[in-house]
Amino acid sequence: MATAAAAAVSVANGVCQAYLESKHVRETREGVAELCRHFYTQGWVSGTGGSITMKVHDDSIPKSQQLIVMSPSGVQKERMLPEDMYLLSSTGSILCAPSPKPYPHKPPKCTDCAPLFMKAYEMRNAGAVIHSHGVESCIVTMIQPSSKEFRITHMEMIKGIDGHGYHDELVVPIIENTAHEGELTESLSEAAECNHYLFDAAIKLYQLGLDWSTPSHDPIQRVFGHQRNTNMAVNAAVQNLNDAPEPSHRCIVLDIEGTATPISFVTDVLFPYARDNVGKHLYLTYDTEETQDDIKLLRAQVEEDLQKGVAGAVPIPTNDAGKDEMIASLVANVEAMINADRKITALKQLQGHIWRTGFQNNELEGVVFEDVLHALQKWHASGIKVYIYSSGSRESQRLIFGNSNYGDLRKYLCGYFDTTVGNKKETRSYFEISQSLGVDEPSDILFVTDVIQEAVAAKAAGLELIISVRPGNGPLPENHGFKTVRSFVEI
Structure with a gap:
């Protein structure tokens, strides 16, 4: 029956x-x-x-x-x-x-x-x-009862959350419980990820008097007051925080090329380095799992390009072909993609792996504008969270900011987004970012870019916008309607 x-x-x-x-x-x-x-x-x-x-x-x-x-x-x-x-x-x-x-x-x-x-x-x-x-997920919300989100950074297991690494900040929205779990469906639209290790680590850090939400995990009294065990100190600390002027935006998301770095650094340094070294890289690392994954992505992209008649795409032989023949076809496709400035994951992932070797061998150094360091320091001191969204892979983003002409800037950055979250000219991508950052409203996020199409897409998702006008950037259309800045100091 x-x-x-x-x-x-x-x-x-x-x-x-x-x-x-x-x-x-x-x-x-x-x-x-x-x-x-x-x-x-x-x-x-x-x-x-x-x-x-x-x-x-x-x-x-x-x-x-x-x-x-x-x-x-x-x-x-x-x-x-x-x-x-x-x-x-x-x-x-x-x-x-x-x-x-x-x-x-x-x-x-x-x-x-x-x-x-x-x-x-x-x-x-x-x-x-x-x-x-798990009891940890309940206890961790009780440490700061008034908070609407759980934040933690610089913990090893953050890398277990998709799109996050050790230096990133994980933000988990806290949703108030109800007697009937089905009633929480709409609240889940806030989209939270959970990791028991991180919750447990935050509880243990709290027990040790350490602040789990800062990169250096300083003693909590530096943030919340000088005497942790008295209500007077806690109340005073809360009052000080309430009296402090709030920044106009909780999060700032920065583009890289033409915004934080000169376009010439990408076009005249990074792209040529990848183009000149792609064959050598593939040959030396051909049998590694990482490179085989890169080849798999490239093969899928080239097959799609061939079906669409994309200029420069040439067939990649099967795995039965010799190594030299395979690499030659890959190099031809990669060079065509670089020349066309394709914003595709298959290319960006491989480029990131090639650039990693360049940074490790001190053949490359990240270049950012002079005002970037000062702005990052100012935003960090104000409690504003700063993220990067670029068509370049997350790894390449970390390499640029971790090896810049002003030193390692990653301590000022809370996370990285690339094209795996979506195309930068599509509104859905910015909706996904706002969900990941756990903000109450998309307008809590300020996105800074030099590309009008990206600005239009982000605006449609509810983000605030500023257009970066830097030396070497292309001309902007008249009456575009967006605020512009020539330096991050103006933000």
Whole structure:
């Protein structure tokens, strides 16, 4: 009877019963059950608390249309079995429910968090969503009860969060709980990521009297007052913070080329270095996993370019071809991409790896305008968070600011965004950035760029805009309507 019911549901949702019983679905069910047991063992979930859901990975089906396996409610995580799982369509409809078990087991029930999970899948194009009940995530919000977000930086495990590294600042919005988890769906639009290690580290730093939200992890009394254990000192510190003038923007996002660095540095130094050294780099690192990943990305991009008839694209031979033939075709494509100033991830990632060698060998030095250091210091002292958004890879961004003509500037920067978040001329990219930064309103972010099309896209996402007018930049159209500056000192 249960099988017949499942078949009826699946046919109604356009999914055949055979696929519901396929290897892809079976392995995903097993994976979720195993994760539930593992999370219980680690102490990240307890008993029936928390939930894990995962998409059924199948290369033949677009990610947005893949089925979803979801752990049930009311089942001990350490006893979870593959057959206990719910199977949902990509839109959240239940295709297959677990069969009831005899008394004293409760009837099967899908988790109340299902709407939250579906919102996360929709917003983040995620492959899995994990909801834990770790006590650290609750305690860390109690350290500063009035705060609307959790911030931490310069901790090793930040690199486990996509798009973040050791020097970056992780911002996790704090959403007020309700009695019914399904009511939090709209609040989840704030989009938060969670890492138990970082929460636990913040708690331990707090216990040691250290500030987890600053790069140097200074004693908390430098930020909140001189006597940590008296209400008077805490109240005085809070009053001082309230009396201090607030900056007009909580975050500043900077472009690099033509904004923080001269265009000539990119066109006359970085691009030629990558073009002159691409063959040597590929030859010396050909068998490394990193370079093979670069080649895979380039191959996919070139195949797309060939289909669209992009000038300069030449076929890349199969892996059976000799190393010299393969590298020659790659070099030809990369040179054409550089000459056309293509803003594509495949090129930017490889360039970043080539430039890394140049910086390590002291053959390259990052060049920023004279006013950049002063502005970064001023913003940092004012509590304004500064981020970078460039078409260059995050690694190349770190290299430029970490090896600049004014020293290592990374201590003034909280994070980096590149084209993996989206094209810089598309509004969606700036929406994603505002979600990642955890601001209350997109207008809390000031974006500084020299490109009008980027400014228009960011403005459409609700960000504030300033156009950078630097020596060597191209002319701006008349009546563009944006404020302009010739130096960061003017901001």
